[in-house]
Amino acid sequence: MSAGGEPAADADGLTYHLNVDGARQVVAGARLAESLLTVLRERLGVTSVKDACEQGRCGACSILLDDRLVLACTVLAADAADARVVTVAGLGTGGPAAEISAAFLDHGAVQCGFCTPGLVVAVTDLLSRRPSAGEDEIREALAGNICRCTGYGRILAAVREVQTGLAGRADRAGRADGAGRADGAGRADGAGRARRRGGPA
Known part of the structure; x- marks a missing residue:
């Protein structure tokens, strides 16, 4: 050096x-x-x-x-x-990234899992900047992330669920201050062994 x-x-x-x-x-x-x-x-x-x-x-x-x-x-x-x-592994096991991964699993937005780590990072980035982003903005933010398995409806539903949770917590905090798959988890955090054809995970 x-x-x-x-x-x-x-x-x-x-x-x-x-x-x-x-x-x-x-x-x-x-x-x-x-x-x-x-x-x-x-x-x-x-x-x-x-x-x-x-x-x-x-x-x-x-x-x-x-x-x-x-x-x-x-x-x-x-x-x-x-x-x-x-990376997705460095986003931590708590906080928004964990909620995003869980929502992906709940909505069946994790299939082969190859695209999921990148999607979780992209959604985490979007919601850190624009927690109340509308559907058009979400679609635009995720346009560079290709998923060949699920279609994007399930992914969008997962993002909206996370947004609802974030909004609910913000609302509760304001009142307080003012008053799918068995192996899905490993695939959602990138630790699973999803493989592209002919290559390593």
Whole structure:
């Protein structure tokens, strides 16, 4: 590493740090052209970030990079040195992400599960910015996340359920202040073994 935290190069390749889900990780012997998706999955073993199109078209590799929703396959890993990377696994077991995962399960919005981690990250990002987003805004926010199994009706129903819960809690807080599948959970959080044809989970 250089003194300023920038990637340092030597005969063995690049060395830099990534802050992934709260843990500082050293990436050594890396190639400049490696995407963040490749480094997360192949070098750091973060398989909740799914590898599908590798062209920024499917949303399966959606993550948060310094609180911005990005597609890991479109970001050079070296450009993310010392940035804060949050995957679906890093969103935590409580809070909105857990509610979103549970709502996906309740509404049958988890089938093969390959798209689900990216969708959960995208919905978490949307509701953190626009908790009362309308249906058109939800559809627009999720337009980059492709699901081939469920159709989007179940996904939209799950998002609306989470919104209702968020609104109910906000209302209760205001009054207080002023007065489907057996293996679905693993698929919803990216830990399941959903596989794309011919490749790893």
